[in-house]
Amino acid sequence: MRDLLRYRDLIAALVARDLKVRYRRSAIGFLWTMLYPLLMMVVLTVVFSAIFRMNVANYPVYVLAGIVFWNFFSQSIVAAMNSLRGNATLLTKLPVPKAVFPVATILSGLLNLVFALVPLLLIVAVTAHPITPALAFLPISILIAGVFTLGAGLLLSPAAAFFSDTVELVTLLLTLLMYLTPVIYPLAIVPPHLLWIVEANPVRSILEVFRAPIYDGTLPSLTHLGVAAGVALVALLVGAFVFERTSRRLVLYL
Amino acid sequence: MSEPSTDVIRLEHVSLKYRLAKQRITSLKEYAVHLVRGTLTYEELWALRDVSLRIGPGESVGVIGRNGAGKSTLLKVISGVLAPARGTVTVRGTVQPLLELGMGFDYELTGLENIYLNALLLGRTRAEARKAEPAIIEASGLGEFVHTPIRNYSTGMLARLGFAIATAWVPNVLILDEVLAVGDAEFQQRCHARLQEFRDQGTTVLLVSHDPHAIEANCSRCVWLEGGAVRGDGPVADVLRQYQDFTYLREHGGAGGLVTHQAAGG
Numbered sequence: 001m002r003d004l005l006r007y008r009d010l011i012a013a014l015v016a017r018d019l020k021v022r023y024r025r026s027a028i029g030f031l032w033t034m035l036y037p038l039l040m041m042v043v044l045t046v047v048f049s050a051i052f053r054m055n056v057a058n059y060p061v062y063v064l065a066g067i068v069f070w071n072f073f074s075q076s077i078v079a080a081m082n083s084l085r086g087n088a089t090l091l092t093k094l095p096v097p098k099a100v101f102p103v104a105t106i107l108s109g110l111l112n113l114v115f116a117l118v119p120l121l122l123i124v125a126v127t128a129h130p131i132t133p134a135l136a137f138l139p140i141s142i143l144i145a146g147v148f149t150l151g152a153g154l155l156l157s158p159a160a161a162f163f164s165d166t167v168e169l170v171t172l173l174l175t176l177l178m179y180l181t182p183v184i185y186p187l188a189i190v191p192p193h194l195l196w197i198v199e200a201n202p203v204r205s206i207l208e209v210f211r212a213p214i215y216d217g218t219l220p221s222l223t224h225l226g227v228a229a230g231v232a233l234v235a236l237l238v239g240a241f242v243f244e245r246t247s248r249r250l251v252l253y254l
Numbered sequence: 255m256s257e258p259s260t261d262v263i264r265l266e267h268v269s270l271k272y273r274l275a276k277q278r279i280t281s282l283k284e285y286a287v288h289l290v291r292g293t294l295t296y297e298e299l300w301a302l303r304d305v306s307l308r309i310g311p312g313e314s315v316g317v318i319g320r321n322g323a324g325k326s327t328l329l330k331v332i333s334g335v336l337a338p339a340r341g342t343v344t345v346r347g348t349v350q351p352l353l354e355l356g357m358g359f360d361y362e363l364t365g366l367e368n369i370y371l372n373a374l375l376l377g378r379t380r381a382e383a384r385k386a387e388p389a390i391i392e393a394s395g396l397g398e399f400v401h402t403p404i405r406n407y408s409t410g411m412l413a414r415l416g417f418a419i420a421t422a423w424v425p426n427v428l429i430l431d432e433v434l435a436v437g438d439a440e441f442q443q444r445c446h447a448r449l450q451e452f453r454d455q456g457t458t459v460l461l462v463s464h465d466p467h468a469i470e471a472n473c474s475r476c477v478w479l480e481g482g483a484v485r486g487d488g489p490v491a492d493v494l495r496q497y498q499d500f501t502y503l504r505e506h507g508g509a510g511g512l513v514t515h516q517a518a519g520g
Contacts, residue, residue, distance in 0.1 A: 007377060009379045010377075013371060089357070091335075093353045093357045094333075094358065169282065249337070
């Protein structure tokens, strides 16, 4: 970990390059990252209010907060898993700390999450959703989400170096996990006998900690906050440990 | 217990194996299939076998051997790219590996932008890169071309830029893998001059080459690897003679029973 500090300028450069590439690739570039979650929100709002006839107070804000969080979480993990293979030529030739690449991808994902707050807060303002001082808690929510995602990324990225199809497997599992998390649906529609599944899902707490200051206008409950912080910390410790142990052999498989 | 020593590089009983699956397995699915069928077999290839080496400050050591003898693996273990399966590797001070010229270049960026990116990849900070920038541009001889994207560079220009960045800072240990073989006579001359400066400042130099002349010109000691093990170690002239006798015998003596070692890991 001390090595990572020594390479902080490299991490910053990799993040900057990643953002540059991401926004250069499409014609409307930067605007697209803003637009994409908004379009998703429109689609889901239409589906849920017109077809499922479900009534959630200000569903657009609810679902957009969920989508922004989930996009960060799932895209960062997949990007972290691809980062080792993507930089295989460097990793087999230079003694760069291997964690530099997953760490940089997750940091750039975090920056994208921050950018995505712009359309989110725009919708909050447009729909005249109440804004409370609880919003000031959001940076801590983002920090917890970042720590958790980093841990998950460090845990899973070596697997992608050993077996390339683990990326597809994880993508599939992430989709399943999304439906086990109240990202796009409200908790109220879950049948009572299945509720325990959603409640046992720790990612839900991390989502609630992120969504409460925006949607509910309150600080997250102590239970969610405790679970989220605890799970994030454990994920980071386990992820860092597994990464450290496997990274010694990892280069032989790239 | 290890007695105090002045060794800059010390390898003790270092072994490293590549596990080559007979069927190249790259996916979890194939792995599961082979696991269920019980056809999961591996070929173990020891790229390094019980290698012990001690290299002192300011020594220039050439490493010679056939393809697949473990030369590149040895350099990777010393530079810290690969961790040994057994044994210990101790290197004191800073190590600058140059296993390939222009590693980590981004061809869309200009020469100047690549100076920064490459310096950071080599573990330098932005501040250090900024300080070294004029010297690197000077050493690369690129002049105004430093502001052009490097995809427009010739091979020679890329080699000069790569070498200039990698040798901008004086390390305790410099590790070179065949990089002197590229480029024209002028580039080679620049390289030799820079290597001499490093040696004068006490840098330990490790050099892999197929070319006995490159080793003769740059090194005082030579290590000969064969099948991942040290076969010879001593003054350049002696070891090179042994090596050349050995290769001559192999080619003309018809030693039929010898095991051939597959090249691994480039």
